[in-house]
Amino acid sequence: MGLPAVRENLASVRERIASAARRCGRDAAEITLVAVSKNMPDSLVLEAVEAGQRVFAENRAQELAGRLRRLGRDLEWHFIGHLQRNKVNMVVGNVALIHSVDSKRLLEAVAARARDIQMVQDILLQVNLTGEESKYGLEEGEVAYVLEIAAGLSSVRVRGLMTMAALADNPEASRRCFRRLRELRDRLEGEIEGTSLEILSMGMTQDFEVAVEEGANMLRVGTAIFAT
Ligand SMILES: *Cc1c(COP(=O)(O)O)cnc(C)c1O
Numbered sequence: 702m703g704l705p706a707v708r709e710n711l712a713s714v715r716e717r718i719a720s721a722a723r724r725c726g727r728d729a730a731e732i733t734l735v736a737v738s739k740n741m742p743d744s745l746v747l748e749a750v751e752a753g754q755r756v757f758a759e760n761r762a763q764e765l766a767g768r769l770r771r772l773g774r775d776l777e778w779h780f781i782g783h784l785q786r787n788k789v790n791m792v793v794g795n796v797a798l799i800h801s802v803d804s805k806r807l808l809e810a811v812a813a814r815a816r817d818i819q820m821v822q823d824i825l826l827q828v829n830l831t832g833e834e835s836k837y838g839l840e841e842g843e844v845a846y847v848l849e850i851a852a853g854l855s856s857v858r859v860r861g862l863m864t865m866a867a868l869a870d871n872p873e874a875s876r877r878c879f880r881r882l883r884e885l886r887d888r889l890e891g892e893i894e895g896t897s898l899e900i901l902s903m904g905m906t907q908d909f910e911v912a913v914e915e916g917a918n919m920l921r922v923g924t925a926i927f928a929t
Pocket of ligand 1: 737739760781782865905906907921922923924925
């Protein structure tokens with residue numbers, strides 16, 4: 702009581718996305734807000750649902766499985782965390798999008814599982830543009846090669862790229878990283894025949910407005926929505 706509710710947080714995040722979009726002449730309707738519900742109780746997820754939020758993401762396979770079991774499958778779930786190959790079966794086929802395919806081996810494991818269950822899994826390739834050892838993701842120079850492998854796998858469809866900026870107090874610190882992801886996307890679309898990388902997943906609580914300005918069309922926001 703007295704603390705901001707999820708509904709108000711969501712309204713405020715949406716308003717900030719709309720303002721950022723207006724500032725740079727973009728249509729906010731083309732930007733998907735993914736509510737990152739990791740570590741949050743189901744009750745807060747349900748508050749977000751009541752406030753009209755439909756797309757949610759988890760970063761651990763086990764947590765995802767629990768949410769699906771408890772909250773049913775009416776919502777759209779995404780997976781955004783590092784996925785170990787022995788957990789692939791818990792995720793593939795259960796989410797609309799995996800943002801975090803970060804190696805050729807994981808790509809192949811995802812494709813194999815999708816083939817087994819006869820579906821096509823939509824994925825993003827996660828790119829590490831900060832050079833931090835602690836972060837997962839393909840190096841910039843590996844992305845083209847992994848895209849070519851993916852093109853030969855009919856059970857996965859690469860829809861775009863994802864990145865995480867370095868942790869920072871100043872949102873401006875993320876701008877260069879986001880711009881590089883967009884430029885990488887534009888270059889790859891030009892270079893590799895038939896590639897369509899329409900999704901750019903970048904921007905979190907610390908920097909989602911900058912991400913909008915740099916062309917993000919998928920924002921992954923947790924704290925700003927759920928910290929009540
Ligand atoms: C936790 C997480 C987010 C959301 O972070 P917030 O700072 O809480 O908005 C986004 N992306 C990934 C990959 C995450 O793990």
